[in-house]
Amino acid sequence: MKVLLARTLLIVGAVALLEILCRFGVIPNFTVIPPSAMAQSLWSILASGKFSEDIAATLTNVGIAIAAAMVVGVALGTLLQSWPAARRTFDPLFATYYAVPMYAFYPLLLVIFGLGDFPQIAIGFLLAVMAVIINTLNGLDRVPPVLLKTARVHRLGLVSAALRVRLPYAAPYVFTGFKLAVAYSFIGVVGAEFITSSRGIGYEISFAYNNFDNPVMYAMILFILLLVISVNMSLHAWEKRLLARRRRA
Amino acid sequence: MRWRDSFILVVLLLAGWQLLYLAVGDVALRSPAATVTNLNSLLADARFLPHVRETALAFAQGFAIAVVVGLLIGVPLGAARFAGEVAEPILVALYSIPKVTLYPVILLIFGIGMPAKVAFGAIHGIVPISIFAMNAIRNINPTHLRTARAMRLSTFDLIRTILVPAALPEIVTGIRVGFSLALIGTLLGEMFGSQRGLGHLLMQAMSLHNIERILALTLLLVVFAAGINALLLALDRRLHARA
Numbered sequence: 001m002k003v004l005l006a007r008t009l010l011i012v013g014a015v016a017l018l019e020i021l022c023r024f025g026v027i028p029n030f031t032v033i034p035p036s037a038m039a040q041s042l043w044s045i046l047a048s049g050k051f052s053e054d055i056a057a058t059l060t061n062v063g064i065a066i067a068a069a070m071v072v073g074v075a076l077g078t079l080l081q082s083w084p085a086a087r088r089t090f091d092p093l094f095a096t097y098y099a100v101p102m103y104a105f106y107p108l109l110l111v112i113f114g115l116g117d118f119p120q121i122a123i124g125f126l127l128a129v130m131a132v133i134i135n136t137l138n139g140l141d142r143v144p145p146v147l148l149k150t151a152r153v154h155r156l157g158l159v160s161a162a163l164r165v166r167l168p169y170a171a172p173y174v175f176t177g178f179k180l181a182v183a184y185s186f187i188g189v190v191g192a193e194f195i196t197s198s199r200g201i202g203y204e205i206s207f208a209y210n211n212f213d214n215p216v217m218y219a220m221i222l223f224i225l226l227l228v229i230s231v232n233m234s235l236h237a238w239e240k241r242l243l244a245r246r247r248r249a
Numbered sequence: 250m251r252w253r254d255s256f257i258l259v260v261l262l263l264a265g266w267q268l269l270y271l272a273v274g275d276v277a278l279r280s281p282a283a284t285v286t287n288l289n290s291l292l293a294d295a296r297f298l299p300h301v302r303e304t305a306l307a308f309a310q311g312f313a314i315a316v317v318v319g320l321l322i323g324v325p326l327g328a329a330r331f332a333g334e335v336a337e338p339i340l341v342a343l344y345s346i347p348k349v350t351l352y353p354v355i356l357l358i359f360g361i362g363m364p365a366k367v368a369f370g371a372i373h374g375i376v377p378i379s380i381f382a383m384n385a386i387r388n389i390n391p392t393h394l395r396t397a398r399a400m401r402l403s404t405f406d407l408i409r410t411i412l413v414p415a416a417l418p419e420i421v422t423g424i425r426v427g428f429s430l431a432l433i434g435t436l437l438g439e440m441f442g443s444q445r446g447l448g449h450l451l452m453q454a455m456s457l458h459n460i461e462r463i464l465a466l467t468l469l470l471v472v473f474a475a476g477i478n479a480l481l482l483a484l485d486r487r488l489h490a491r492a
Contacts, residue, residue: 006335031357092255099429099478101436104467107455111463112277183345191349195440196455202350209353221350232345233338
C-alpha cells in the first residue's frame with residue numbers, strides 16, 4: 001500500500017514538475033508543451049474522430065501481428081520441444097535473435113512487399129514470435145514427467161497429448177510469451193509506421209513532427225504511451241494472478 | 250558441439266536465403282554470394298568509411314552513457330528495497346513502450362545531429378541495464394552480507410569480495426541486452442534525423458530502391474551485432490557457470 005502511494009506520488013510529481021517547467025517557460029513550448037495541453041489536445045482529437053482511421057489501422061495491424069506470432073510461436077515451440085536435435089541447432093539463433101536490429105530488415109520488406117500494411121505487420125510479427133517460442137519451450141520443459149506418463153497410459157497421440165496435457169500445463173508460461181508479444185508487436189508496428197508508411201498512429205506522429213504541429217504530435221505520443229502502458233499493466237496483473245494460482249495448486 | 254551446431258545453423262540460414270532468392274529473383278533480393286561481393290566493394294569505398302565511423306562513434310557514446318547511467322540507477326534501487334519496489338513497474342513500463350515515438354521529442358531537445366543519435370541510443374540501453382542491475386543487487390544472498398559484517402570487512406573489501414562477484418553475472422547479462430538495444434536506438438536515430446551514418450545510408454538506399462546497398466548494409470549490421478553478442482554471451486555464460 002505504501003509502495004503504491006509512493007509510486008503514485010512519484011508519477012504525479014513528475015507530471016506536475018513538467019507542467020510547472022513548461023508553464024513558466026523554463027522549457028520552451030516549441031520543445032515540449034505542458035502535459036495539460038497534451039491531454040486537452042488529445043481529448044479534442046479523440047472527440048473529433050480525426051485519427052480514428054489511423055488508430056483502427058494500427059490496432060488491426062498490431063492484432064494481426066500478435067495473432068500470427070502466437071499461432072506460429074506456439075506451434076514452432078511445441079515442435080522444437082519434441083525434436084531435441086533441431087532445438088540444439090537453433091539454440092544459437094534464439095540467443096542472438098534479439099541482438100539483431102530488426103528494423104534493418106524493414107527496407108528489405110518494403111522493397112519485397114511494397115508500401116502496404118504487410119511490412120509493418122511483418123516487423124511486429126518478427127519481433128514478437130521469438131518471445132512466444134522461447135516461453136513456450138520454457139513452459140513445456142517444466143511439464144512434470146508424471147503427467148507425460150499419464151498421457152502415455154491413456155494412449156494419447158502426440159497431438160492430443162500436446163493439446164490436452166502439455167500445452168495446458170505450460171499455459172501460464174505461454175501467457176508470459178503473449179504479454180511480451182503484445183509489447184513487441186506494438187514496438188514493431190508503431191516503429192515501422194514511423195519510418196515509412198501511409199497511415200497509422202506512428203505515421204501521424206511523424207507527420208505532425210515534420211509540420212511542427214506540437215499539439216497533435218504530443219497528443220498522439222501521449223495516446224500511444226497511455227495505450228501501451230495500460231495494456232501491458234493489465235496483462236502483467238493477469239499474469240501474476242495466473243502464476244499465483246499455479247503455485248497454490 | 251556448440252561450434253558444430255552454430256556452423257549448421259549458419260549453413261541453414263544461407264541456404265534459406267539462397268532459396269528465397271531463387272524464388273523471388275532479382276526484383277527484390279540478391280544472392281548471398283553477390284551480397285558479400287557488394288559488401289566488400291562497399292567496404293573498400295573511401296566514401297563509405299566516414300559513415301561507419303559516424304555510426305560507431307555515436308553508438309560507442311550512447312552505449313557508454315547507457316552503461317554508466319543504467320548502473321547509477323539500478324545499483325541504488327537494488328540496494329534500497331522500498332525505492333526498488335516503487336520504481337520497478339515504472340522501469341518495466343518504460344521498457345515496453347515503443348520508444349521510437351519519443352524520437353521527435355529527442356530531436357526537439359537536441360536538434361538534428363550527433364547528440365540526438367547518442368541520446369536515442371542511450372535511452373534504449375539505459376532501462377534494461379538498470380533493471381538487470383537492480384535485480385542483481387537485490388538477489389545477493391543476505392547470508393553473505395551478514396557473514397561480511399561478522400568478519401568486519403571494510404567497505405572496499407565488501408565490494409571487492411562479495412558485491413562485485415555476486416552481482417557481476419546478472420549485470421553482464423543486462424549489459425548484453427543493453428548493447429543490442431542501444432545499437433537499435435542509434436540506427437533508428439540515424440534513420441530519421443541524420444545526414445550521415447549507416448542508418449541514414451539504409452534510408453537513402455530504401456528511397457532509391459537500391460537493393461544491393463540495402464542487403465549489404467543489413468548483412469554488415471547483422472554480422473556485427475551477432476558477432477559482438479556471441480562474445481558477450483560467451484562471457485555471460487562463463488560468469489554464470491562460475492557463480
